[in-house]
Amino acid sequence: MSTNTPWPEGVIARYPTRGGATVDVTPRPKYRVPDAHTGECRGCGKLAYSERSLDTWALRHADTCRTTPRPDRA
Structure with missing residues (x-):
């Protein structure tokens, strides 16, 4: 995923997963x-x-999830 990809409207934090x-x-x-x-x-x-805050959950999940991005959830 490119770091220049705009975030969806309303997203206040975004964490990359191991799967991208x-x-x-x-x-x-x-x-x-x-x-x-x-x-x-x-x-x-x-x-x-x-x-x-969901930062702890989001970081923990992002660190372990290996699922690749799904087009319908982009």
Whole structure:
């Protein structure tokens, strides 16, 4: 993946996986849970939700996931 690839709208943090996909962190809509975040792997599709920062989960998942990027999750 190129480092010049624009991030999807709303992504506030992005971590590259070993397989070349990314784990993207976005704020959840405020009408659901204020100050919560969603983490999604754009390779394997694994999701995480938290009212706290997802940086630890995103880093850990990115370090172990070997799934290559999927075009429908780019």
